Amino acid sequence: MNQNIDGIIVAIAHARALLHTLGVHADNSEIPKSSEAASEEQLATERDAMQVHPLDGKGVIAILPSGFIHFGILRDLGGSYELRNASNLRYWKQRAGGLPEFAKTGPLSGDKIDKIGTVYVDSVLFFYPTGKWL
Numbered sequence: 001m002n003q004n005i006d007g008i009i010v011a012i013a014h015a016r017a018l019l020h021t022l023g024v025h026a027d028n029s030e031i032p033k034s035s036e037a038a039s040e041e042q043l044a045t046e047r048d049a050m051q052v053h054p055l056d057g058k059g060v061i062a063i064l065p066s067g068f069i070h071f072g073i074l075r076d077l078g079g080s081y082e083l084r085n086a087s088n089l090r091y092w093k094q095r096a097g098g099l100p101e102f103a104k105t106g107p108l109s110g111d112k113i114d115k116i117g118t119v120y121v122d123s124v125l126f127f128y129p130t131g132k133w134l
Helices: 002-021 033-049 098-105
Strands: 059-063 069-076 081-091 112-121 126-129
Touching: 059 081, 059 098, 069 112, 098 126
Parallel strands: none
Antiparallel strands: 059 069, 059 126, 069 081, 081 112
């Protein structure tokens, strides 16, 4: 539940930043031209105050809406994500704990993994944090 609330807070901050970028107050009134510099300062302050994903900078398994499963080091880009040193998990051997166990213990022989480097994704269903193996 807290992740949902955190996601909503981040989405609101992004929407407010976009409104300011477009020169519109949250109440739909235009920002006077003379306050353009102040608006830039406020935008920078709001951008700094935006929350990043709690797993930012850590190893994750990302479950994508397309069904692909990637893993790598997460970087929250504020509305999208970067996975560094990423790989695509095509197949993993059966484990008693399923994919969460894979996240905890890492690959085994027989898993089919394709290295893909750095990828950028706009939408993720959820992340599993990985163990120290990544």
